Amino acid sequence: MSDSVKLDAKAKAAETKKRFLDVWPTLEGQLVDVLKSHGMPEDATEWFRNNLSYNTPHGKLNRGISVVDTFEILQGRPLSSEEFFKASVLGWCVELLQAYFLVADDMMDASVTRRGQPCWYRVERVGNIAINDSFMLEAAIYHLLKVHFRNEPSYVYILELFLETTLKTEIGQLIDLITAPEDEIDLSKFSLKKHQQIVIYKTAYYSFYLPVALGMRYAGIYSDEAYATALSILIPIGEYFQVQDDYLDCYGTPEQIGKVGTDILDNKCSWNVNIALQKANEKQRKVLDEHYGRKDAASEARVKEIFNELQIDALYKEYEQNTYEKLNKLIDAIPESTAPAQQYATSGNVSFSLL
Amino acid sequence: MSDSVKLDAKAKAAETKKRFLDVWPTLEGQLVDVLKSHGMPEDATEWFRNNLSYNTPHGKLNRGISVVDTFEILQGRPLSSEEFFKASVLGWCVELLQAYFLVADDMMDASVTRRGQPCWYRVERVGNIAINDSFMLEAAIYHLLKVHFRNEPSYVYILELFLETTLKTEIGQLIDLITAPEDEIDLSKFSLKKHQQIVIYKTAYYSFYLPVALGMRYAGIYSDEAYATALSILIPIGEYFQVQDDYLDCYGTPEQIGKVGTDILDNKCSWNVNIALQKANEKQRKVLDEHYGRKDAASEARVKEIFNELQIDALYKEYEQNTYEKLNKLIDAIPESTAPAQQYATSGNVSFSLL
Numbered sequence: 262m263s264d265s266v267k268l269d270a271k272a273k274a275a276e277t278k279k280r281f282l283d284v285w286p287t288l289e290g291q292l293v294d295v296l297k298s299h300g301m302p303e304d305a306t307e308w309f310r311n312n313l314s315y316n317t318p319h320g321k322l323n324r325g326i327s328v329v330d331t332f333e334i335l336q337g338r339p340l341s342s343e344e345f346f347k348a349s350v351l352g353w354c355v356e357l358l359q360a361y362f363l364v365a366d367d368m369m370d371a372s373v374t375r376r377g378q379p380c381w382y383r384v385e386r387v388g389n390i391a392i393n394d395s396f397m398l399e400a401a402i403y404h405l406l407k408v409h410f411r412n413e414p415s416y417v418y419i420l421e422l423f424l425e426t427t428l429k430t431e432i433g434q435l436i437d438l439i440t441a442p443e444d445e446i447d448l449s450k451f452s453l454k455k456h457q458q459i460v461i462y463k464t465a466y467y468s469f470y471l472p473v474a475l476g477m478r479y480a481g482i483y484s485d486e487a488y489a490t491a492l493s494i495l496i497p498i499g500e501y502f503q504v505q506d507d508y509l510d511c512y513g514t515p516e517q518i519g520k521v522g523t524d525i526l527d528n529k530c531s532w533n534v535n536i537a538l539q540k541a542n543e544k545q546r547k548v549l550d551e552h553y554g555r556k557d558a559a560s561e562a563r564v565k566e567i568f569n570e571l572q573i574d575a576l577y578k579e580y581e582q583n584t585y586e587k588l589n590k591l592i593d594a595i596p597e598s599t600a601p602a603q604q605y606a607t608s609g610n611v612s613f614s615l616l
Numbered sequence: 617m618s619d620s621v622k623l624d625a626k627a628k629a630a631e632t633k634k635r636f637l638d639v640w641p642t643l644e645g646q647l648v649d650v651l652k653s654h655g656m657p658e659d660a661t662e663w664f665r666n667n668l669s670y671n672t673p674h675g676k677l678n679r680g681i682s683v684v685d686t687f688e689i690l691q692g693r694p695l696s697s698e699e700f701f702k703a704s705v706l707g708w709c710v711e712l713l714q715a716y717f718l719v720a721d722d723m724m725d726a727s728v729t730r731r732g733q734p735c736w737y738r739v740e741r742v743g744n745i746a747i748n749d750s751f752m753l754e755a756a757i758y759h760l761l762k763v764h765f766r767n768e769p770s771y772v773y774i775l776e777l778f779l780e781t782t783l784k785t786e787i788g789q790l791i792d793l794i795t796a797p798e799d800e801i802d803l804s805k806f807s808l809k810k811h812q813q814i815v816i817y818k819t820a821y822y823s824f825y826l827p828v829a830l831g832m833r834y835a836g837i838y839s840d841e842a843y844a845t846a847l848s849i850l851i852p853i854g855e856y857f858q859v860q861d862d863y864l865d866c867y868g869t870p871e872q873i874g875k876v877g878t879d880i881l882d883n884k885c886s887w888n889v890n891i892a893l894q895k896a897n898e899k900q901r902k903v904l905d906e907h908y909g910r911k912d913a914a915s916e917a918r919v920k921e922i923f924n925e926l927q928i929d930a931l932y933k934e935y936e937q938n939t940y941e942k943l944n945k946l947i948d949a950i951p952e953s954t955a956p957a958q959q960y961a962t963s964g965n966v967s968f969s970l971l
């Protein structure tokens with residue numbers, strides 16, 4: 262891309278993000294109105310409003326915006342305001358799904374902050390009520406879908422996409438939770454295969470496949486093959502994204518990743534440690550067993566030494582190069598008969614570059 | 617009813633319960649197979665199996681069986697085995713919905729036991745993973761509905777019934793949680809109106825309306841009026857049921873209620889305390905403010921004294937008589953034009969006597 266095309270793309274992305282954000286207050290209002298219309302006490306309606314506004318719109322919003330981008334690419338023309346609004350409703354439903362998962366994940370991980378603010382369950386008076394609040398974030402999805410999509414031919418498919426993706430994500434969360442509990446370190450439970458399963462189920466389906474598939478559904482694409490093709494590209498993209506995230510947790514600068522990485526301290530089943538376990542000799546393995554997932558900086562440093570000895574850095578560069586080539590091949594190999602072929606690739610790229 | 621008719625009804629109920637229970641292992645197997653078919657590690661599939669079997673089939677099953685009864689009454693003839701099976705799938709989905717709510721409710725209430733066994737989150741190694749486990753109990757509903765109802769004309773209505781009831785129950789749970797937190801006693805937040813809202817939203821919709829509405833949907837009833845009529849009877853029945861439950865928590869024998877009541881100790885926004893607050897003079901109110909919701913037997917005894925002074929017992933008997941008459945009038949008033957009128961009344965009665 263030339264510099265001016267890049268600049269245009271950047272300006273358009275910023276404009277889309279602004280318009281997407283502008284949709285949120287309307288949806289928040291419609292959700293709070295459910296409680297009002299049922300005559301609920303004001304402390305309850307205000308609680309729900311805080312739950313929604315604290316947990317939903319403060320992320321990067323890439324997943325939500327990806328629905329809008331996919332839908333626009335598939336239409337092949339600028340969207341009308343009504344189309345933009347409705348695609349944004351689907352996008353905000355993805356953001357609500359993520360909010361639902363994150364509120365709960367933070368409780369299960371005993372995390373302290375999220376998106377630069379205290380985790381919701383740590384806010385005064387919230388505590389374990391956050392469990393029910395996470396439920397309500399999920400239920401909000403289906404209320405919005407009913408209000409805005411009840412009369413669309415894609416309605417039942419959209420419901421199923423959300424419901425099935427939810428189960429897949431929860432399966433991924435389950436393997437993650439029982440493979441890498443923070444208080445029971447057992448590296449023999451780790452493997453690259455499990456890492457891949459966790460990544461695909463816990464992250465890739467809802468972050469990469471779901472937004473594109475929603476855009477396709479709303480655009481009226483019915484061919485099973487089209488969804489299979491989208492899946493076959495978007496899941497590996499999601500996997501690549503997570504491997505990069507894992508890698509940067511250890512090797513990225515705080516400026517790059519917006520935080521200080523804690524995967525080693527937190528006993529995370531990350532790509533780095535799984536590669537290390539695969540390559541380690543007996544002595545190195547012993548160090549990993551003794552120091553991985555311990556809550557002290559000295560242990561963390563010992564693990565990083567082993568990572569450096571094993572050249573995780575170089576292995577990641579190799580993985581990145583291979584994956585880049587593999588993904589491009591996958592995109593090139595989309596059968597011309599799979600209409601509209603070029604679009605998936607592009608939607609794939611949208612996610613690829615955005616997330 | 618004559619004694620022999622009563623006996624027949626009892627034998628039939630026992631038979632239905634047995635057949636309903638016999639459906640569960642098939643459904644549990646289908647759910648566990650989802651994880652197996654995705655190649656999940658065995659510790660994850662076994663975890664999910666334990667989650668399902670520990671939390672789903674050990675209740676009274678009245679809600680689930682009520683779907684089968686309603687459907688059979690509406691058919692007006694004995695069900696084929698396929699019909700019985702499919703109505704039971706809906707019934708088990710109601711039981712899964714309840715399991716989802718209860719696993720989470722026990723965490724939010726810091727409860728110790730449920731149905732005579734430790735609460736799921738208190739089982740060894742479970743802890744906060746129970747949050748994700750509750751999510752998976754909910755997701756199980758939509759998997760079973762897709763497998764067994766995807767091709768039924770009622771599919772989308774059934775999905776919506778579950779989704780909307782879920783939101784209503786969570787709204788009820790929210791008001792309950794913020795009105796009566798265990799650690800922040802403030803009786804000025806209580807009122808009979810709030811009690812009614814909590815009861816209707818937290819319990820009546822999913823326990824009374826949902827099973828009957830599901831039976832009606834599966835039976836192919838489409839008239840909005842029919843559902844409005846069912847609602848207008850089943851919600852007051854649910855309310856009555858909960859008032860009775862609240863009353864017995866204080867005045868029932870342990871044999872009657874299968875446990876020792878703890879509503880006073882737990883700062884519950886129960887019918888008894890709301891009536892007491894309405895009737896209490898200044899002195900009595902002061903005792904309630906000082907002793908309600910405190911975790912000691914002496915305070916509990918002081919509250920019970922006030923309840924006795926105010927004759928909650930007699931007031932309940934009066935409420936019960938009035939409600940019985942009101943409900944019968946509601947049932948009698950079902951317009952003949954609302955086909956099939958008699959059936960709602962009967963389904964109502966089914967719930968009335970069973971739950």
Ligand SMILES: [Mg+2]
Pocket residue numbers: 366367370372
């Ligand atoms: Mg986390």
Ligand SMILES: [Mg+2]
Pocket residue numbers: 366369370437
């Ligand atoms: Mg986590």
Ligand SMILES: [Mg+2]
Pocket residue numbers: 506507510
């Ligand atoms: Mg990370």
Ligand SMILES: [Mg+2]
Pocket residue numbers: 721722725727
């Ligand atoms: Mg409870």
Ligand SMILES: [Mg+2]
Pocket residue numbers: 721724725792
């Ligand atoms: Mg509770």
Ligand SMILES: [Mg+2]
Pocket residue numbers: 861862865
């Ligand atoms: Mg009770």
